[in-house]
Amino acid sequence: MPGFERPCACDRCGREYIVSGTAANPGNETQILADFACDCGGRVEAMIPGSVNREAVRVLPR
Numbered sequence: 001m002p003g004f005e006r007p008c009a010c011d012r013c014g015r016e017y018i019v020s021g022t023a024a025n026p027g028n029e030t031q032i033l034a035d036f037a038c039d040c041g042g043r044v045e046a047m048i049p050g051s052v053n054r055e056a057v058r059v060l061p062r
């Protein structure tokens with residue numbers, strides 16, 4: 001299955017992350033806004049494919 005990568009940044013401290021994962025149904029699917037917790041307590045938001053298994057998404061500092 002094809003993967004995706006989305007660069008994003010924390011809305012509080014500006015730390016940059018790469019959100020990556022695998023889309024179960026890539027193509028013309030809807031992108032959804034997902035948010036993840038930064039170490040500082042801020043939020044990291046990224047648009048990810050709607051079919052992604054959220055539990056399998058990786059959020060890595062870059």
Ligand SMILES: [Zn+2]
Pocket residue numbers: 010011012013014015038039040041042043
């Ligand atoms: Zn932060």
